[in-house]
Amino acid sequence: MKTSRKEFIRNTALGTAAGIAAPFQQFQTENRANNSRNKIGVSTYSFWQFNGPKEETPVSECIEKAAEMGFDGLEILWMQMGSYENSHLQNIKRQALHAGLDLMGFSTHQDFLTPDEEEREKEIEKTIEQIELAYRLGIPTMRINTGRWGTTGSFDELMANDGKEPVLEGYTREQGFRWVIDAIARCIPTAEKCGVVLGLENHWGLGRTAEGVLRIVEEIDSPWLQVTTDTGNFLERQYEQLEMMAPKTVLLQAKTYFGGGKWYSLDIDYDRVADIFAAADYRGYVSLEFEGQEDPDKAIPQSLDLLRQAFV
Template sequence: MQPSSSHHRDETVSPKPSRIDRRQLIAGALTAPLTVPLAVAAMAPAAGAAEDSAPPRRGNRIAVSTYSYWRYRDDSKLTIEQCIDLAAETGFDGVEILHVQMEDESNAALQRIKQRAFRSGLDLCGFSTHQSFVYPDAAKRDENVRHTIHCIELAYALGIPTIRVNTGRWGTSKDFDTLMANKGIEPRLEGYSDDDGFAWVREGLEKCLPAAEKCGVVLGLENHWGLGRTADGVLRLIREIDSPWLRATLDTGNFLENQYEQYQQLAPEAVFVQAKTYFGGGTWYTLEIDYDRVAAILAGVNYQGYISLEFEGQESHETAIPKSLETLRKAFA
């Protein structure tokens, strides 16, 4: 079809309004009766549509601690690299490194670990160290401060944003098996009080905070044993120190009484969550944990961080860890 020439224009088509016409049109719309825009109002989204269109809450990412493959068993101490490979094969999103499992702390080794995780599509999301500040001897406490700062720097070199730290315990138990038999409770050192212990822990953590801030590594104080055995003990230190670089690592397997109430207490301060499973029966004890209920508690405080599996059962890790991942994926979806 040939285009029409200008003198054959269809006069039934109105020309485009001029700039003045547009202004008049807008002015008319503003002064029109309120009944006119009802059709427009009918097409407007309902009041709750904005809420309905909000993106759904994504599930928590699931990691695995290298401890899950070892569990201090003589027959299963794997290297960090081997644990990374197994985590990738199983389908985890990240890996938490247990410091005492590391065999080489050289920078070259750290960078190899970091590259191994990156090429496997895994985050290095947590680092667990062992230390204690519950010593009357100031020199001993300072030794543990130096150790903790060293671990902060290791985490920084690995690109890990948080490390698990402990309060420490009195050390009056014969051994760890005895401590577990007593549900993590042990006598104080003679001549000292819990207040003495909390003061030592506060001093030790405060000495570590400048390094944590410099490296951008949050200290996650775990509900472990000793003075941090309860949510109240952990929260006492977090509140007294009052620093954004000290928060909580919530371990689901370390509250042996009133566990859900204590999860609820600690959840608002959690920057990392360690989730225990016990397939085959626990190494020291077996704790029944309703992970749907745990997930609801964490969702209630908008916890969006990692859930890191700490398998602590007797079953072989080859079968127990995939089952554990399935359990956590379902609960934290």
């Protein structure tokens, strides 16, 4: 039986395709792997660490240093802003653009963990204003926290107690969860309107454990509330809790402690951390939070090298 010219060409093409399909698929897989490294940013906190007046370490200086050191992006600590005037915000955006940096995170503070309804209302209003600031800066995700019970005298004392503090006398943890959940839920419509994903961090208070963070996030059940994971804020069951947080993480904050930590040092295996987040298909930013006592100008580039080697 004769084969027509069209059939001959078709069969030849199919044979050739079959011959190259497997190598091509392998190439695609390898290419994805080669392009799968997470971008690495740095928090402005790394340059300041509350050492001296914030005016001595302005965001503009952090932008220039981060660019010179080779970072991909910058996470801005809200407390370090200096001014919230629109002209100042737009100058930050312009400077970051010229420096080749993404403004990829906005790190804020809340104190929803209080029985005082008026105080919670003020915190809600402040958080809504912070979301709008992130929007004006073009930042897509904002770190929030639960707040603390305030039963520990100072932050140094809190750290000495591994972040644990007694529940406020006369109240319960269940009441605390209700206050925090209701307050954050009030902020969700603004987050959606502005296109800013809130990331609840494992940052003491009811967020000291992955279980506490996830309870709040899962009860609110909104795509506009996810998780900011801090590798340095789990002081026990570290990798187990990181695995729990990874699937909902929108920003991964990576602590380093060159020169010894300000409050404590953790031995963090970043190869293992990278594997945990790769398994959860996390493709977002890793944001360095340097919290050591070494000179930041020396330790921050060392930290970048460490994270680049792990998150490949």
